[in-house]
Amino acid sequence: MTWPNIAHLQTKLSIPSGYVLDRLNRNEVPDATRLLRSWYPDIEVGAESRHLREEFYYENAFLDTSSEHNPILPIIVRHSNTIVALLTIERNFDALTVTGPLGAIAQEHRGSGLAFLGPALLELVGRELGAQLAYYFATLKIIHQQVLAERLGYTLVGIVPGFDRDMVSPGVVVRVYEALYAKLLVPKERVMAPPLSALTPNTAKLFQHLFADIILR
Numbered sequence: 001m002t003w004p005n006i007a008h009l010q011t012k013l014s015i016p017s018g019y020v021l022d023r024l025n026r027n028e029v030p031d032a033t034r035l036l037r038s039w040y041p042d043i044e045v046g047a048e049s050r051h052l053r054e055e056f057y058y059e060n061a062f063l064d065t066s067s068e069h070n071p072i073l074p075i076i077v078r079h080s081n082t083i084v085a086l087l088t089i090e091r092n093f094d095a096l097t098v099t100g101p102l103g104a105i106a107q108e109h110r111g112s113g114l115a116f117l118g119p120a121l122l123e124l125v126g127r128e129l130g131a132q133l134a135y136y137f138a139t140l141k142i143i144h145q146q147v148l149a150e151r152l153g154y155t156l157v158g159i160v161p162g163f164d165r166d167m168v169s170p171g172v173v174v175r176v177y178e179a180l181y182a183k184l185l186v187p188k189e190r191v192m193a194p195p196l197s198a199l200t201p202n203t204a205k206l207f208q209h210l211f212a213d214i215i216l217r
Contacts, residue, residue, distance in 0.1 A: 001091055003062050003073050004128040012124055016113040024074035024086070026063040029054050032076070032086055040104045045173050046165040048102050051088065061088070072101075075121060077114060084109045087118050089125050098126040100136040115144060119152045119181075126185050135182040137163060146179060154181040157210055188214075 010021045024032055033052050036043055043049055050056045057063060061072040071092075077085035087103040103118035119136070126134040137160070138145035150156070162175035184191065196204060196216040204216060 001093055001096075001129040001131070003068050004125060006075065009075075009121065009124060009128070013117070013120060015117070018079055019084070019112070019114065020078045022076050022078055024057070024061065024063060024076050026058070026065045028076075028083065029057045029063070032057075032074075032083065035083060035106070036086065036104055039106050042167045043104070045167050051086075051102050073125065077105075077109075077117070079109065085114050085117070087121065089122055091129060091131065096130065096132045098122060098129065098131045098134050100134075116148055116152070118145075119149050119154060123152070123183060123185070132186045132190075133182060133184055135180065137178040137180055139166075140177050140179055141166065146181075149179075149181040152183075154183045155210070156180070157182045193217075 006021050006023045013021075015021065033054055036051055040048075043052060057072075057074060058066070060070055061074045062068050062070045063074070071090055073089045073091075075087050075089065076083050085103075085105040088101050089098055090101050091098050100118055100122045103115075105112075105114050119134075122134045122136060125131075134154075135157075136149075138149055140146075140159075146156075156179055158180040159177055160180060161177050163178040164176060165173050166176045167173050193211075193214050193216060194207070199207065199216070207214075207216065
């Protein structure tokens with residue numbers, strides 16, 4: 001699973017005019033963490049807060065001076081040579097999966113069409129890597145991530161209670177529900193359905209609700 005070239009990825013996506021994809025450079029990490037704080041104040045707590053720590057990138061990300069075996073690919077969007085968005089993609093070698101831990105856009109560039117890049121790039125990078133599943137959690141605080149996921153063919157496979165922590169107002173941190181979206185990157189025929197005998201009635205009912213086209217036996 002070798003990380004794909006970012007310029008190659010750009011040729012496969014319809015990116016709004018004036019925007020360019022790039023990989024975060026090591027010397028840009030301090031600026032990236034500073035920008036994230038300004039774009040996304042809620043990031044101070046919860047799973048995404050690791051993106052505010054410079055050592056997170058130095059130890060885990062595929063930067064210009066690091067090993068391509070690192071599990072995190074940090075992709076930035078530039079506009080007039082300025083970083084205006086950052087997203088990260090994380091791969092699991094053993095499971096052949098990819099997920100998107102973070103996507104953030106500068107406030108003045110929201111509404112430009114960049115938001116679709118998160119789920120679109122996640123799928124594209126996954127296919128380039130040979131991954132077999134792309135998945136990510138979407139906030140239920142606003143509807144936009146859910147709409148984008150569903151437009152791009154991701155399936156809502158669950159809502160997890162208390163999955164993460166959010167700062168809902170200054171100094172007020174609560175646990176929140178989040179939606180789990182997934183997209184198979186291989187034909188569904190390659191995925192074995194569980195035997196009906198192995199499922200409780202509740203599990204079988206939910207499985208059939210989520211995957212109505214699969215017959216449990």
